[in-house]
Amino acid sequence: MVRILVCDKIHEDGIRILREFAEVDVSTGMKPEELLAKVPDYDAIVVRSATKVTAEVISAGKSLKAIARAGVGLDNVDTKAALARNIKLINSPEASTVAVAELVMGLMLSFARKIPRADLGTKQGKWEKKELMGTELRGKTLGIIGTGNIGKAVGRRAAAFEMRLLLYDVVRDEGFAREVGGRYVELDELLGNSDYVTLHVPLLPETRHMIGKRELEMMKQGAVLINTSRGAVVDEKELIEALKGGRIGGACL
CATH class of the missing domain: 3.40.50.720 (NAD(P)-binding Rossmann-like Domain)
Structure with missing residues (x-):
């Protein structure tokens, strides 16, 4: 089953929808080293603006297939590092x-x-x-x-x-x-x-x-x-x- 890590607070309805097709863990307020330790176990991560998805995080996420930003901008994600790994980048351009x-x-x-x-x-x-x-x-x-x-x-x-x-x-x-x-x-x-x-x-x-x-x-x-x-x-x-x-x-x- 697909495993998703939600790193920042999103609406409970969003969590419920994700859990219809994936195993979802919610862990907010993580320090960079905590995220580095957790990310290898997940196929996708969901962030807002607080969590920084650096090249180091992307490198550690050996199973990562998607990075989703619950918002418009992707400036807190190292998009070059993600694309180099063929990781799908997702945002929600009309949300706000x-x-x-x-x-x-x-x-x-x-x-x-x-x-x-x-x-x-x-x-x-x-x-x-x-x-x-x-x-x-x-x-x-x-x-x-x-x-x-x-x-x-x-x-x-x-x-x-x-x-x-x-x-x-x-x-x-x-x-x-x-x-x-x-x-x-x-x-x-x-x-x-x-x-x-x-x-x-x-x-x-x-x-x-x-x-x-x-x-x-x-x-x-x-x-x-x-x-x-x-x-x-x-x-x-x-x-x-x-x-x-x-x-x-x-x-x-």
């Missing part, structure tokens, strides 16, 4: 699409309407009505960097808010652009013309720090950067400097 897209809309609304400050002030007994006037999202320009599943979901929701959409991706989906009334542009044009910029790209060597000093300086004065993808996509030291200097209006991370 709606949740992340709704979070992005919530972050924009919170920033535009100054909801966190209003909440804190009210709890402190303040009534800062004039200071908390805020702005509307309608008519503002949202720049979406990365139009995969999540980027598209954000675009559809932003279009419903009557926002203008600028899109950037190395692979363009003109059908989607027509659907939401947006248009694909080069990255520099998007940065210079967007009131909000939201990132939806995987963490790859070519996307690490893709938003750095140059890109932050190109952003529209007072614009807001939203990053719900991997943190390393943004050079956080440069982001802090841009915020301190008032170059951009804010960041939602």
Whole structure:
């Protein structure tokens, strides 16, 4: 019988489904050396983001045939080492699409309407009505960097808010652009013309720090950067400097 090791917490329904066709052991919070000792006994492992599936782990997994990531990104898995062993890599690209897209809309609304400050002030007994006037999202320009599943979901929701959409991706989906009334542009044009910029790209060597000093300086004065993808996509030291200097209006991370 196939043996599966679940290394990070997943929903009990997922465990139940796996147990319909395999012997499943759940062992979360393992130290690297504990995982190295366990992995040789299993045909497949399931991880989220906490467990790092290194080349050493893959080498130790003599029986490994599959590595499953209960999530979108595979940056915690040494994919080269896995593919060299012909180990199948599995992720769940649509699992968090709606949740992340709704979070992005919530972050924009919170920033535009100054909801966190209003909440804190009210709890402190303040009534800062004039200071908390805020702005509307309608008519503002949202720049979406990365139009995969999540980027598209954000675009559809932003279009419903009557926002203008600028899109950037190395692979363009003109059908989607027509659907939401947006248009694909080069990255520099998007940065210079967007009131909000939201990132939806995987963490790859070519996307690490893709938003750095140059890109932050190109952003529209007072614009807001939203990053719900991997943190390393943004050079956080440069982001802090841009915020301190008032170059951009804010960041939602």
